[in-house]
Amino acid sequence: MNPISQIVPVTDAEAAGLAQADAFAALADEITSTAPADARLQRTARPRQRHRVRRSVLVGVPVAACLAVAGLITTSLGTPGQRIGPVAVGPAKAQAAVLSVSRHGGYLDVIVRNPDADPKRYRAEFAKYHLNISLRLVPASPSIVGSVVYASYPARDASQIRPITALGKCFTGGGGNVCPVGVRVALRFRGAATLVFARAARPGERYESAGQATAPGEAMHGLRFVGKTVATVLAMLARRGVTVPQWRVQRTNGCLTVSRHTVPRSWYVYQAVPWAPGQVLLWASSTWPAGTCTPSAGQPVASPSPSPSGA
């Protein structure tokens, strides 16, 4: 027998039992709920740019995602032992009433004030300090509006970009309310960074980032729907004027989720994700409990032809 085989620290079979399916699923949700902004680079890349593009993709690191069922601990961005709590922010400039960009010594604090900002004006602000920071605002469900949903920057510059968190500005997937509301960037930062903030969605606009469907401010705030039948949940939603454009159903062979426009009214609802103002996605199962796989919630997925209502 190969002697090295005898000292395997952990086998795959053992690894499978080290974490619950939910923990694995939570990671998948966290990953797929990062805006694949870097995919844009891949898609538009010409072959001769391949090397540069690839590197761009590799350096991107999401540092905060306030999405879905992930239960992120956003304060993990801080150094061990560092206290990150409510922050006092300097007076916002008049022209920056929507997103505060203010200088504090050798740092620039970028904080969401009014998430309906036009990001163009901030590019000029960053350029003034020679900071190569790309900023985007994406439509998001109400409970996470105003928070940073995605940030990427070179790993070597991790010490130069820190999150600014505040209590109660959003509701994270894990039920917490310590939210990344901005970032503190060192003025000496010379890398390229991308920041994505969540803004309010316009009527009919689909969310790119979503919080928990039952969080305060969301369409299903306070509703106890898990394990109830499709008919019951649809009735609850109808009273609030909330519709279900699509359903998600897990295939029996594994954790694959497929889309459906309708499901039988006798099925059971076990998960919900905000989809657009007044609309939620629901996961349903023919049986209850609904198996071991946690559904992939995350941000809503595109669909070629969503239908306006559920079953």
Place this chain on the structure above:
Amino acid sequence: MLSPPNVVTAERRRRFEELYAAHKVPLLGYTLRRTDNTDDAADALAETFLTAWRRLDQIPPGPQARLWLYGTARRVLANQRRGERRRLALADRLKAELAVSYRPQEQAGELADIAVALRKIPESDRELLALSAWEGLDAGQIATVLGCSRNAARIRLHRARRRFAAELSQCAAAPARYTNATNGVHP
């Protein structure tokens, strides 16, 4: 205002979920076997699949996908070892569970010698031998993970085995010398 590529298509998510479901456990095994703590292993797993999510179009189909993921995880771990540790706010739940559930095998006696010998050979040799013994890959598959030719992988594997055997014979000849070296270090 939003650029179309930022919309995550259902098809993209479905492909990722398939990939993740099929390979997450072997990849966790891979990262756990090569790190000294579970946080590093979970971070490496997260970053590997994050890369996969972004580069989904480049991942080969079928069993080759796992080799692609091993190769990616290997580069992620190499970056970790160089101190380029990413500050990932990912996998917190997985980290919490692994911290409680994972206790690596402790080696004693002859097995401790094997572990010591494995640690003493160069990292590139160690990875070749581990891919063969722990992931059960053949020379062709190792070549894919490492990005070299099958022939080169076969030759390097042969040399690595020779160096490991030489190291092991030294360890076995003088086990007492290595006692301290094994304290507190996972193989």
